[in-house]
Amino acid sequence: MGRRPLALSAVSLPQRVYRLASRALATPLLGWLWWRGRREPGYRQNLRQRLGHIPIHPEQFGCIWVHAASVGEVQAVQPLLHALLQDWPAHALVVSTQTPTGAQALRAHWGERIRHVYAPIDTPGAVARFLDRLQPRLLILVERELWPEWLQQCRARALPVALVNARLAERSARGYQRWAALMRPVWPQLTVAAADAASAERLRALGVPAAQLHTTGNLKFDVAVPREGSALPPALQARTLVVAGSTHAGDESAWLSVWPALSAAHPDWLLVLVPRHPQRFDEAADNLRRSGLQSVRQSEGQPVLPQTQVLLVDAMGELMHWYRHAALCFVGGTLAPVGGHNPLEPLSLGQPVLFGPHTRNAAALFDDIEQSGAGERVQDAAALATAVQAWLRQGDAGQARADAARALMARHQGAAARTLALLQPLWWPAHTGNIGRVQRWQGDAGQSAWYDPARLPEVSARTFDPAAQRGGTALATGSGRGQALRIGDGAQGQVLRHYRRGGLVARLSDDLFWRAPAHRSRAMQEFSLLRLMRSWQLPVPEPVAASHRPVGALFYRADIVVGLIPDSSNVVQWLQRRPLEPAEWQALGRAIRQLHDRQVFHADLNAHNLLLDAQGQAWVVDFDKCDVRPREGWKQANLDRLQRSLRKEAGRVSPYHWRETDWDTLLAGYRATPARPPPGT
Template sequence: MRYLYTLAMFLVTPLLVLRLLARGVRSRPYHHRWPERFGLFDAPGFSGSLWVHAVSVGEVNAAEPMIKALRRDYPNAPLVITTVTPTGTARVHQLFGDSVFHVYLPYDLPFAVRGFLKRIRPRLALIVETEIWPNLYFACRRRGIPLMIVNARLSERSLRGYKPMRGLARSALRCVRLIAAQSRTDAARYRLLGADPERITVTGNMKFDMPIPEGAVAEGAAMRNHWGPRRPVWMAASTHEGEELAVLEAHLQVLKRLPDALLLLAPRHPERFRIVEHAVRSLGFTCATRSNDEVPSPSHQVFVIDAMGQLIPFFAATEVAFVGGSLVPIGGHNVLEPAALSVPVVVGPHTFNFEEITHSLIQQGGAERVTGADRLGPDVLKLLFDTSKRARMGQAAQQVFERERGAVQRIMQLIDTMLQE
């Protein structure tokens, strides 16, 4: 089955290249650094590196505290970080600059994987969350490179997606030395997929250990003073195509009752920044953007955050946060950033990527779920009018966040043991 898989990878590679070309039309960084996708780049000239793979922005943010712990505990070990998307790349550079070696993960083709591993020469591979690449995993086992899946999660949807190639996935997972799962549910799904139960442990979610940037709360307070400290403000973060229109319709409902309300709107992908801004203006809202205006003025009704990695200060400045990817079947995004700042959270019906965290927040009273787009406006309005409920929800959300911390410390203990072996 692995030979069939490899043949299929070779056959679809032209389609992958065409996809890069198509995505590059909207986001030019997709046109850059193509040779890396095939394992071709200048060797950095080191060996014994610690390699962390994080697909995109969300995984990079999740891995941030672990990467900082690796830099602290192993200052002499070269650190390699791979991503798949340009937005993930930009986040790596924003967080770590030149202190790490960044390269794109190659396609799962045998020659590309060989070239990649030959150049970075890792002593340990740490795969963040859900990335099962059979040729890469088998190559690590052949070369004696210990492989860990950290912050491992596996949604019910992903488990079903692996069903046609479950035998191959099971063989690939047997190459993994240890799976550090986010939850008991994730651990159970990895067992169902064929991972060795003795190599699975539950360590919690590293996203609970994310640091709040120094000065973020003060920056949020300064923004509130700029646009009016008593002004009702809500935020729609990490929105996808099909959600912005629903959010803007909800904001129209909010404005009917609260004419001075402000919406902070943060699209998930940079290639959609201009599209969303155009949609906001075409619907007649007075609009400002992060790139042009820095912060909204009291006259603006919608502020488009067209920048990556800058949401925390805006979460600190808002009263209610809707987290996107949940009104459409994307699976939701990180609800912990607003929770860490004691901000009430609103999500849609589709949160399977963060199901346990979201369930915990809702159960403890720190978040609410809307049943569909038509309920977003009324539910946000209720929260904006109810100061005491917002305070209770914010406190509950922050307590859930604090209670679940400690995953990075547990994972670092496992890494230390593995490196000593």
């Protein structure tokens, strides 16, 4: 069920109850997805990903994970993805969805440029596996996708979470209030970019700290519109197109009840129905046949004849095309009690909109559209018929509404830039130059390796074999367990370290570890953590290569190659030669503080793992069994361990130029005000 799924002591009682309930509901949920796949095969595809079994791509470790549940969220986040790509390479962005239609919308816009995965169901095991296999540095949720287990495990990993384009209706806020005990820990960990002031106020009332709550505007205003669209076929160019987009059954029944009379009075008018969900295409076609209207179904290739009254568009990704050529646009999900879909798609084309009374999904936006004159709300089918006739007969009024639509869009644009500015501190100072593509090598007997081709053009089994490294120099980094070998030449040299056991276990086997998949092995875990820390510009060595070698059915061995830090010695070696200057002790304290500000826990912080180079720059090495973890209490324990190590060496080596007052100097460097507050903590 994933890493430590039963460690319930770290979570609240409501979260424990939720975990038990989520586990109990997991099998029925997977069964429902399978059943739904009868009509939408996409729901049956990649079911393993719903349990967190996503493919492992180490080049994407340290990525930004964006979750956009379905089509609407994918459309909303497009401007932000465009903005993110200015700072991040495409391989370092991963987008998850919950619906196949969301996945289709992502692929339609981005192709294979941005990786897609299906989001895990909200059970401890599924979420843990997903995070282990993706290892993101930041989670961006779109609109209102707040899953308690996701957020609990992100908090446990000190993973920042942002909620962008946040929209929260009054009814949804009341729902969260009913689950206050479960949701209470969620709100303080969020950085929120709200789409409107009303949503921001509701989130503040629920518990999002004011300092982390910002109103940045609706991202959908920034959706880029293709400058040119395909032309209509000749049979449609002479028709007046009335486009009802993203419709549900309630919307379609209203239109079909009024269209016979409208069509009889205006034979050149053509109703274009574009259902919201592909699984409803057949249902919509059946309803059209029963209505008695002359209709054609686009997928069947039938021509639109002069007597055709309705065109059913049963295809995904074509709505903007039809909105572009419409004489009148209607936004679905508003006569049906769904809450309303995206009105900004037609508005971005300069097309005013009609919509029904059910607009709770974006109430503030629809109110703004109505008040600005860029659209009109109708209460029922009769009002719809009246509005359609009025709109298609009033040329000057129609132009005024179109001008209002364009003005509304211009007034609200810029949300993507504001949201990006809000998010940037959550990954500062990471930059793309430190996020190269990792390559994988597969050897004999199951051995595998990850490596950075910029530092090591190729690897083989010999890369990790000390006997094959001619001229290698042993580097003592500890009292026996942490031996390493210097390989390569000059400043481009590298350090090969073989993982060894410590304590009593080493008497049985000094280098065998219990079997684990490669991505969970010690070498790959340290390799990934070093990549993350290097992107944060922390004083740690460059990760070069990591190896995982299965041994029988139960064990594995591991090795790692890191960049050599030229002209450096560890603190014990320096103290055997001379006392350290106050500036050097302070540099060591600052280096530790940099790690702690990024919540990096060093499992073996000691005098042998702290280095100083010839210029007095401090470095921290050997990150076996280390991780990024939340909270503050462990930081003092880290410092205490280092202090014990410095004192211990005084009884082991001589000469040893250590004074107790040196510790105070190191702490002075540690306690100095950091250059910038740590983000997302």
